[in-house]
Amino acid sequence: MSLRHGLIGLLAREGPQTGYQLTKAFDRSVNFFWNALPGQIYPELARLADAGLIRQTGSGPRGAKKYEATAEGIAELRRWITENEPTQVIRNETLVRVFFSYLVDPAEAEGFLRRLADAYRSYLFTLEEIAAEHVETLAERASWLTVDAGVRVTRARLEWAENAIEEVRRWGAKRPQGGQAPARNPRNA
Amino acid sequence: MSLRHGLIGLLAREGPQTGYQLTKAFDRSVNFFWNALPGQIYPELARLADAGLIRQTGSGPRGAKKYEATAEGIAELRRWITENEPTQVIRNETLVRVFFSYLVDPAEAEGFLRRLADAYRSYLFTLEEIAAEHVETLAERASWLTVDAGVRVTRARLEWAENAIEEVRRWGAKRPQGGQAPARNPRNA
DNA sequence: AGGTGCATGTAATTTGTTACATGATTTG
């Protein structure tokens, strides 16, 4: 689990924050590679404070609690960053769909891939803009590395999708295989 | 959630199976992009049967239940494959580590990236072997597309990691920033 | 016949999502 480490890290990186500020900070940075919603962040902050990895330093406007990372929290974060790689979780819904896409009308599969390619293109554009921003501190350089990873991977995915569209177009001639013939109009299914 | 769809799909693709056979089939195919353990698969099969998306057709050796996909199940799978893309979940622990890697000794960060690059290299090798296998049916072609996605993305990640190693080497000269100075020997932390 | 591993499953726990409740602040 890296939500806890992401939270400690953001506190270490950007100073004392309230839960709300952290959800915003998540959106702007870590959220590119780790999603988290308020409903998970608030309880996790309470648990982290219990565990002594973060500490409440004061209060914000409306009963808000400001937290900061403790030395123990930062030590734990450091330990986690360099610990042995756990067998990593792979969870890619898109590829599950593609794996079974031979079951649907090739035109629908193609449409799906086109929408996907569009999404990759616009995401790539966003990432490239961020990657072009000026970078100075070590923290910014580390952050830039994650953006660069996003750029390279998204580029690869886009090229893949464009290729896959061509491949699926070639399926157009044949009937889809397996199971019953797909409904031409899914609304009636 | 695509576990349920993965299970229906494997039953549709490879005929009636027991839970155990499905966990094996998972390992060989879908597992490359969607992890699932027996502890999740068995209960899910029971739920799918309840919902009428799969059906028990017979029994295997030791009280094992053989399932097959029903027409309803396949219809649901088709519907899901082409439905509008849900805002996709991003969850990449590696990048969380890299984002905060400026907190640790650059030598440790470099070591982490080197192990990562090694893992990518051997994974890439595996995928390239699979991609070179002979492909014939539509189902195999769809499967090949997912392997090709893996190859391209892993190649991009490997190139990224090799680049990132060079970048992190440049950090070596400077002190790590933020928080307290990292312990040189994490065992004493 | 007894030991080993195969195969199926359950239970407890953790993690993550969704929906909602509440009050505080700002804006018109």
Place this chain on the structure above:
DNA sequence: CAAATCATGTAACAAATTACATGCACCT
């Protein structure tokens, strides 16, 4: 001051992981 929206949180639920229990089947 009323309406909108900001901000914090909880509760109910769903999904996923881990650890474990059980018993069959095969081999020697």
